[in-house]
Amino acid sequence: MRIVVCVKLVPDATASRSFEPDHTVDRVSVDGLLSELDEYAVEEALRIRDAASEDGEVVAVTMGPQAAADAVRKSLQMGADSGVHVLDEAIAGSDAPATSLVLAATLRKLGADTGPVDLVVCGMASTDGTMGVVPAMLAERLGLPQLTYANQVTVDDSNGAYRVQVRRDSDLATETVEAAAPVVVSVTDQINEPRYPSFKGIMAAKKKPVQTWSLSDVGVDPAEVGLSAAWTAVVSAEARPPRSAGTVVTDEGDGGTRLAEYLVEKKFV
Amino acid sequence: MTGTREVLVLVDHADGSVRRTTGELLTIAARLGEPSAVFLGPGIDAAREQLRAYGAAKVYVCDSADVTDYLVVPQVEVLEHLVQRTSPAAVLLPSNPEGKEIAARLAVRTGSGLITDAVDVRAATDADADAGPVTTQSVFAGGFSVQARVTSGTPVITVKPNSATPDETAGPGVEEPVEMTVSDDAKAARVTGREARTSSGRPELTEASIVVSGGRGTGGDFGPVEDLADALGAAVGASRAAVDSGWYPHSYQVGQTGKTVSPQLYVACGISGAIQHRAGMQTSKAIVAVNKDAEAPIFELVDFGVVGDLTTVLPQVSEAIKARKG
Ligand SMILES: Cc1cc2nc3c(=O)[nH]c(=O)nc-3n(C[C@H](O)[C@H](O)[C@H](O)COP(=O)(O)OP(=O)(O)OC[C@H]3O[C@@H](n4cnc5c(N)ncnc54)[C@H](O)[C@@H]3O)c2cc1C
Ligand SMILES: Nc1ncnc2c1ncn2[C@@H]1O[C@H](COP(=O)(O)O)[C@@H](O)[C@H]1O
Numbered sequence: 269m270r271i272v273v274c275v276k277l278v279p280d281a282t283a284s285r286s287f288e289p290d291h292t293v294d295r296v297s298v299d300g301l302l303s304e305l306d307e308y309a310v311e312e313a314l315r316i317r318d319a320a321s322e323d324g325e326v327v328a329v330t331m332g333p334q335a336a337a338d339a340v341r342k343s344l345q346m347g348a349d350s351g352v353h354v355l356d357e358a359i360a361g362s363d364a365p366a367t368s369l370v371l372a373a374t375l376r377k378l379g380a381d382t383g384p385v386d387l388v389v390c391g392m393a394s395t396d397g398t399m400g401v402v403p404a405m406l407a408e409r410l411g412l413p414q415l416t417y418a419n420q421v422t423v424d425d426s427n428g429a430y431r432v433q434v435r436r437d438s439d440l441a442t443e444t445v446e447a448a449a450p451v452v453v454s455v456t457d458q459i460n461e462p463r464y465p466s467f468k469g470i471m472a473a474k475k476k477p478v479q480t481w482s483l484s485d486v487g488v489d490p491a492e493v494g495l496s497a498a499w500t501a502v503v504s505a506e507a508r509p510p511r512s513a514g515t516v517v518t519d520e521g522d523g524g525t526r527l528a529e530y531l532v533e534k535k536f537v
Numbered sequence: 538m539t540g541t542r543e544v545l546v547l548v549d550h551a552d553g554s555v556r557r558t559t560g561e562l563l564t565i566a567a568r569l570g571e572p573s574a575v576f577l578g579p580g581i582d583a584a585r586e587q588l589r590a591y592g593a594a595k596v597y598v599c600d601s602a603d604v605t606d607y608l609v610v611p612q613v614e615v616l617e618h619l620v621q622r623t624s625p626a627a628v629l630l631p632s633n634p635e636g637k638e639i640a641a642r643l644a645v646r647t648g649s650g651l652i653t654d655a656v657d658v659r660a661a662t663d664a665d666a667d668a669g670p671v672t673t674q675s676v677f678a679g680g681f682s683v684q685a686r687v688t689s690g691t692p693v694i695t696v697k698p699n700s701a702t703p704d705e706t707a708g709p710g711v712e713e714p715v716e717m718t719v720s721d722d723a724k725a726a727r728v729t730g731r732e733a734r735t736s737s738g739r740p741e742l743t744e745a746s747i748v749v750s751g752g753r754g755t756g757g758d759f760g761p762v763e764d765l766a767d768a769l770g771a772a773v774g775a776s777r778a779a780v781d782s783g784w785y786p787h788s789y790q791v792g793q794t795g796k797t798v799s800p801q802l803y804v805a806c807g808i809s810g811a812i813q814h815r816a817g818m819q820t821s822k823a824i825v826a827v828n829k830d831a832e833a834p835i836f837e838l839v840d841f842g843v844v845g846d847l848t849t850v851l852p853q854v855s856e857a858i859k860a861r862k863g
Contacts, residue, residue, distance in 0.1 A: 287681070305794070365645055392794065399653045400634065401641035404609070408642040413725035414609065417634050419787075433729070437788055439633050439743075440551050444730035445608050451726075457794045458787055499650030499689035503671060508682050511824075516836055519845025524853020527825065528861075530841045534823060536747060536769065536802050537858050 269324040269423070269430060269449075271387045272378065273313040273348065274371060274406070275306040277332055277339040278396040291502035292361045292495060300335050302342040305391035307462035312455050313389045314347045314463075316423055325349045327378065327385075331359060331370050337478065344473035345465035351478040352378065358483055361495025368405035370493060373486040375410060386430050390454040392417055403454040413447035416454040423449075542570040542626035543595070545619055547612070547639065548588065549631040551733075553580020557744050560591040560703030562629045562696055565658050567592055569670050570626040572708065575619060577604040577612050581712075589710035591703060599715040603724065609635065610723035613642040618717055620647055620691055627670055627687075629658070632695040632797075633743075640693050649690030656700050656799070656820060661686070670694070675820050698743040699799040734788060742772045742789060747802045748821075750774035750791055752814075754807015754828060754847055757784045761851035762806050768858040774798065774818075776808045792817035806847045810835030827851065 277300040302310075310328065317324035328343035330336045331354040340351035354374055362370070379385050388410075393400035407414035415421075418434035425431075430449035435442065436456075465473070483490050491497060517526055531537045544566035549556045559574070566572035574593040576584060581598050588596050597619055604611040616628060616639065628643065630636040632654050644651035657673035669692045674683045687693070742748065749771045751762035759773070766773045775785035777792055791798055793813040803821035808814060810826070810833055818824070819838065826835040831844045843850050 291683075364641070364651065368645065395793070399637070401637055401651065401653060404638040404641035405645050408613075408645045411722070414638065415726055416608075416638060438635060441731045441733045443728055443732075445726050445728050447726040499644070499648075499687060500652055500685055501688050503684040503686060505676075505681055505683045508675070508680060511838055511840075514824075514840040514842060516831070516839065516842040516844060518831070519843055519850055522853075523827075523843040523845040524850040525857055527827070527841065527843050527850065528854045528857035530825070531769075531802075531854070531858070532861065534802075536823075537861060 269317060269320045269322070269386045269425070270383060271313045271317055271324065271326045271389060272375060272385050273306075273309050273326060273328050273343065274388065274390045274402070275310065275328050275330050275339040275343050276303045276391075276394045277301065277330065277336040278303040278394055287505045290361070290495060291505050300338060302339040303391055303395045305393060305395055305457060306339070307346070308455050308457055308459055309389045309391045310343045310346050310348060311460045311462040312421060313387075315460065316387065316421065320423065321425060327352060329371065329374055329378075330354070331367060331374070333360070340478055341473060342465065344476045344478070345469045346463055347469060348476075350476055353478060353480045354483070354486060355480050356483040356490065358490035358494045361498065362493045363498040363500060364399055364401050364405055365499055366493040366497060368402050368409055370483070370486065370488055371402070371406050372409035373488045374481065377481070377486050384450065386449040387423070387432065388412075388450070388452045390452065392454050392456045400454075403452050407452040410452070412450055412452050414452045414454075415445050415447055418453055418455045419458045421453055421455065421459070543573045543623045544570040545616065545623065545625045545628045546572060546574050546593075547616065547628070547630045547636065548574050548576045548584065549633070549636070550576070550578075550580060550584055553583030555584050555587040556631075557703065558631050558698045559588070561698070561701040562631065563588075563591040563593055564701045564704040565696060566627075566629055567704065569658070569660050571595070573597060573623070573625070574710075575616065577615055578602070579605070585710065585712075589707050590705060592706050592708040593710045594708045596710050596712045597715050598712055599717065601719060603719040606728055607719070607724045608726040608728060609638050609642065610726070611719040612639050613646065614719055614723050615715060615717065616643050617646050619715065625691060627692040627694055630693070630695045632697045637695050640695050644690070644693045647690050647693075649693050650687030651693045652685055652687060653695045654797070655694050655696045658694060658696060658700075697797060697799060737773070739766060740770070740772045742774055742791075743796050743798055745772035745798070746800050747771035747804070748774050748791070748798050748800045748818075749804040749806065750776065750808060750818075751779055751785070751806050752776035752808030753778040753782070755779060755784065757782065759785060761848060761855070764855045765804065765851050768855040771804070776814050805835050806851060808835055809833045810838065
């Protein structure tokens with residue numbers, strides 16, 4: 269089974285994040301790391317590859333600035349077989365529709381160069397943008413079914429063709445959904461326990477192939493991506509005023525009573 | 538003026554039982570134009586009155602079972618059809634996973650900009666009225682407030698719960714059936730099983746006006762948290778640490794990878810206040826915490842906090858409330 273896992277480098281969420289003057293996310297002053305939610309996607313891709321009856325391959329794909337290569341490297345260290353980094357100045361400031369456009373073109377090229385892709389695995393959302401829409405947009409652009417927010421993925425290859433089944437929690441129910449490959453899957457942080465790269469994995473990753481492609485390599489017109497081509501515009505971005513300091517009391521036997529008084533005073537009771 | 542243009546609202550319902558968020562969306566739609574509800578799937582008989590009460594001027598109905606038997610794409614097809622037919626001023630959808638995915642595919646299909654997780658949507662001021670509505674989003678775990686607008690195609694906007702107070706001015710709710718057959722391509726991802734979650738009898742987490750949440754500090758006993766929730770008529774939430782420990786189901790998780798809540802009052806019990814937890818509750822109007830560690834970061838957010846052991850503090854609060862209510 270040929271599996272592509274889409275991975276993104278994001279600013280560390282525990283650092284203080286902010287915006288550039290053009291309202292794009294500041295990706296320079298904050299260290300980047302592989303989005304934690306994409307670690308679950310890499311882990312699941314590896315497990316599916318290793319459970320399949322035939323030999324499989326996991327390709328880690330990212331789109332982003334120079335540093336984004338670190339997201340691919342971490343995926344290779346975890347056990348992915350090869351990587352693709354789409355790197356082009358014109359990409360800066362791309363929104364979700366543009367990101368999905370580039371990723372879709374990249375997947376088509378991968379398919380044309382080295383054979384069809386059976387499964388695309390994404391994280392449920394990136395920890396910086398947190399839109400959680402790129403997987404659905406990617407499926408739309410590739411004309412593929414989507415099986416998203418999976419808490420569990422099962423691949424059945426008994427009839428010579430892959431069928432993919434997922435379990436997902438919607439707002440009101442737990443659902444099972446299935447489709448024939450190729451499909452786009454996104455996985456939640458409930459699905460598995462991502463592995464840490466082993467020393468052996470870190471060494472092996474150094475020899476794994478990573479291709480760097482430009483927009484012209486994947487056949488996307490630079491005018492269709494980047495900040496100027498975005499279909500939305502930020503009008504303003506303001507740091508929220510810090511919440512004004514509240515009252516904190518130490519319980520000396522009457523903490524609950526004082527809290528109840530507060531709730532009454534504010535008319536919550 | 539956009540006054541007379543339609544604004545499409547995708548109705549969030551289960552078998553015709555319409556959720557409160559739909560009322561909020563119709564209220565927002567009325568600020569932008571004429572609110573049209575789009576009701577997909579079986580159950581319109583149960584929903585009709587509710588949609589009128591929430592002010593729908595029109596109700597488009599497609600009662601095909603295909604929209605519930607297959608994931609996302611059939612709903613995208615119906616909305617795409619309606620966007621072409623009505624050239625709406627905007628399409629509003631609920632900001633839950635499915636709503637966002639329908640929005641995502643619809644946006645790509647119609648070449649439209651998409652804004653997700655809006656906490657407010659306003660009509661543009663006169664100067665740039667043609668530029669479409671202005672949305673407000675809360676980003677980076679509530680640290681920033683961003684205003685944005687769609688610059689291409691039909692604005693597709695997903696709106697978070699509790700972003701407006703439903704206006705209860707009834708609308709005519711003129712029904713228009715949408716006769717269309719869903720394409721075979723839309724039927725690629727089939728829903729093969731659906732187990733409805735058993736209701737706790739408490740208010741729904743994302744819609745509740747008060748949420749009481751428990752974390753690792755409960756030590757696994759959610760009793761005091763549930764008692765306080767019941768005394769306040771509140772929903773119960775949980776931190777990921779509590780969910781990962783198996784103490785409370787995942788559907789109650791609040792935070793980045795759980796639900797986002799924006800109630801009038803959020804009570805965090807035995808929760809440290811990690812950035813990923815804050816991402817799901819920081820826009821709450823009032824925040825209260827009970828934590829035995831005075832240094833816990835949650836105290837940076839609170840309007841009122843008690844440094845103490847939740848196993849003694851919470852029962853005292855519940856008792857005081859019950860005594861007051863008599
Ligand atoms: C990608 C990613 C996504 C995540 N998504 C989420 C998410 O959606 N939601 C979420 O909540 N977390 C999420 N997390 C996890 C988050 O980082 C924290 O680990 C988690 O929120 C901690 O839960 P907690 O506050 O209950 O536990 P802890 O951080 O262990 O805090 C427990 C608190 O309880 C207090 N306490 C202990 N005993 C008592 C007592 N008897 N009385 C009063 N107080 C007591 C302690 O002082 C402490 O402050 C995510 C993490 C990652 C990496
Ligand atoms: N620039 C990118 N490069 C590769 N994958 C991405 C990129 N942006 C988003 N993705 C994938 O899409 C998922 C959801 O992202 P988002 O819609 O931005 O929240 C991520 O978890 C990734 O798997």
